[in-house]
Amino acid sequence: MSLVSRFTGCVLALATTLPACAAPVDVHDPVMAKEGSKYYLFSTGPGITFYSSSDMKSWKPEGRVFPGEPAWAKKAAPTFNDHIWAPDIYQHKGKYYLYYSVSGFGLNTSGIGVTTNTTLDPRSPNYKWEDQGMVLQSVPGRDLWNAIDSHVIDDEQGTPWMSFGSFWSGLKLVKLDASRTKLAEPQEWHTIARRERPAFTPDLHGGPAAIEAPFIMKKNGWYYLFASWDLCCKGKDSTYKVVVGRAKLVTGPYLDRKGVDMAKGGGSLVIQGDRDWVGLGHNSAYTFDGKDYMVLHAYETADKYKQKLKVLPMAWDGEGWPTVDSAELNRYQSVRLP
Secondary structure, eight states: OOHHHHTTTOOOOTTSSSOSSOOOOOOSSOEEEEETTEEEEEESEETOEEEEESSSSEEEEEEESOSSOOTTHHHHOTTOOSEEEEEEEEEETTEEEEEEEEEOTTSSOEEEEEEEESOSOTTSTTOOOEEEEEEEEEOTTTOSSOOOSOEEEEOTTSOEEEEEOBSTTOEEEEEBOTTSSSBOSSOOEEEEEOOOOOTTOOTTSOOSOOEEEEEEEEETTEEEEEEEESOOSOGGGOOOEEEEEEESSTTOOOBOTTSOBGGGTOOEEEEEOOSSEEEEEEEEEEEETTEEEEEEEEEEGGGTTEEEEEEEEOEEOTTSOEEOOTTHHHHOOOEEOO
């Protein structure tokens, strides 16, 4: 165990100008983007909490994206309480699209919306988020899927696709129209990953088929589908981990290292919890300045299993599969600036 993790997440700032003990960034479901020389981090929280940084380690809190609540939120999820889940940040032709989810906890009473901006810099005179409303909705009793945990990627032809989903019948992929705020018509849907759901599980229950948080990354002629398996948010009992499969087409099939389709339960382990970090997941993945990174949250044993931001270098083995060194979990320590 590192010295850092022994001190409940405080950063020992020897030979630096940082405070002797600085608070880490505690987030769930982190996603990032870079604009100019600044990195921006968005996460689950009231109104969507976000931060800025010049080095991906020291993060300045920037408040919340939504000063109030999305106008449509309680219509899609009547129990919505200002807690917006699982954002995804995407850029196209000079515009930023921030996708987000509202949901009843543990239910598929959910909806995915999107808000847009021309800049991520809250100090810019052009900074203004404009909510575009709901993109899609899941309705209990009608849908055996959950409208949450969205991620958007363009295919080789520039067509946008949204992956999303958790539990129930797994992870879905649906085509968006050119506005990137609505589904394309006629609608085109695919199941890209799922786990076994026992027969006769009531439709209103997610069941034990624990899979969520899809994120697709293009690299070296492949589409890599990352997903999180098992249970988050359970303290010492968290079993969250990241798995991957890959495909030549964005629509799949996504096969793991053994050739098993993720839509048939496949998925190769990328990184899982250890003694210091019992569970980790809900990752995103990026290339910044020619280097690849996996961004996720992890639960620290030494700090009562509190969730912490992790930005980890990601490499590729000789067969083209992503690898992440679990030792990086203790090496990376974020700092929350005043």
